[in-house]
Amino acid sequence: MKKWLLPLMMVFTLVLAACGNTEENSNKKNEEVKEGSSTETITYQSETGPIEVPAHPKRVVVLSSYAGDLLQLGVNVVGVDAWEANNPNFHDGLKDAKIVENTDIEKIIDLDPDLIIGLNTIENGDKIAEIAPTILFTYGKVDYLQQFIEIGKVVNKEKEAEKWVQDFKVRASEVGTKIKEKIGEEATVTVAESFDKQLYVFGDNWARGTEILYQEMGLKMPEKVKEDALEPGYFAISQEVLGDYAGDYIVLSVPEDQDSSFTKTAWFNDIEAVKNGHLYKVNASTFYFNDAKTLEYQLDFFEKQFLQ
Structure with a gap:
C-alpha cells in the first residue's frame, strides 16, 4: 500500500468514529430527554x-x-x-x-x-x-x-381548565337567559334529593346542579329554602313538608336503589309544581357532584327539561 494512502485512511477512520460517537451521544441525549419527560415535576x-x-x-x-x-x-x-x-x-x-x-x-x-x-x-x-x-x-x-x-x-393543565371555565360560564348564562324568558324572571326553583326516606333541599353551592341554576343562571330560590338551606348548603326535611319548600319548579334527585314510592302519594301530587308538570326527576348518581364532567351533564339536562 502506498504510504500517502495511510494518512487518508486514518482520517477516514477517525471521521467514522467521530460520527459514531456523535450518533451515540445523540441517542443518549434523546434517551435522557425521554427519561426526563417521564420524571419531570x-x-x-x-x-x-x-x-x-x-x-x-x-x-x-x-x-x-x-x-x-x-x-x-x-x-x-x-x-x-x-x-x-x-x-x-x-x-x-x-x-x-x-x-x-x-x-x-x-x-x-x-x-x-x-x-x-x-x-x-x-x-x-x-x-x-x-x-x-x-x-x-x-x-x-x-x-x-x-x-x-x-x-x-x-x-x-391550567390553561385547558381556564378555557373550559370561560366557555362554560358563557353557555350556562345563555341557557339561563332562555329559561328565564320562558318561565319568567320571578319563577322559583327548588332542588331536592331523596335518600333513605328523608328529603334534603339545597342552597346554591352543594352540587346537584345548584351552582348552575342559582349562580350561573340566576334563577330564584324559594324563600323557605333560602332561609334554611342557603347558609349551611343543605337542609333535611321530612317528606311530607316538601310542599312548604317547593318552588314553581322542582328538580328532584332520586337514587335508583332507593324507594321513590312517595312520588305516587296524594300529598306529593298535590304540590303545585307537580300538578303543573314542573317536576324534573333525575338519577341522583349523575347529579351528586359539581366536577366539570358532571356540570356538562347537568347543563344539558336543564336545557332539555326547561326548554322542551
Whole structure:
C-alpha cells in the first residue's frame, strides 16, 4: 500500500468514529430527554404548602370528588372511590379503574399511582401521602369553577381548565337567559334529593346542579329554602313538608336503589309544581357532584327539561 494512502485512511477512520460517537451521544441525549419527560415535576401550592407532583401524571388515584374533573382534562384515572365509580357519566372513562377506599392502603400501593387526589376529610391521609404525591382539598374552600382550575394546576393543565371555565360560564348564562324568558324572571326553583326516606333541599353551592341554576343562571330560590338551606348548603326535611319548600319548579334527585314510592302519594301530587308538570326527576348518581364532567351533564339536562 502506498504510504500517502495511510494518512487518508486514518482520517477516514477517525471521521467514522467521530460520527459514531456523535450518533451515540445523540441517542443518549434523546434517551435522557425521554427519561426526563417521564420524571419531570412541577410544584403545586397546596393548602398545606408546596408539593412536588409529576408534570405529566399517568396513573392517578382519586379518593373523593374529582374524578370527573380529571376525565374532562383527559387524565388517566387508575383508582377511584365507589361513589364516583357508580356515576353513569363516568363509566366509559373509568372502565379500567379499580374501586378503592382510603383504607385500602395495600390496594392503592398495587395500583402504583404517581399522583393521589381527594378531600382532606379522608382517613389515613398521612399513610396515603407516603405512597405518592398527595393533594387533598377542603370542600368549598374555593368556588366550584376555581376548584376545577386548581385541579388543572395540579396536573399541569391550567390553561385547558381556564378555557373550559370561560366557555362554560358563557353557555350556562345563555341557557339561563332562555329559561328565564320562558318561565319568567320571578319563577322559583327548588332542588331536592331523596335518600333513605328523608328529603334534603339545597342552597346554591352543594352540587346537584345548584351552582348552575342559582349562580350561573340566576334563577330564584324559594324563600323557605333560602332561609334554611342557603347558609349551611343543605337542609333535611321530612317528606311530607316538601310542599312548604317547593318552588314553581322542582328538580328532584332520586337514587335508583332507593324507594321513590312517595312520588305516587296524594300529598306529593298535590304540590303545585307537580300538578303543573314542573317536576324534573333525575338519577341522583349523575347529579351528586359539581366536577366539570358532571356540570356538562347537568347543563344539558336543564336545557332539555326547561326548554322542551
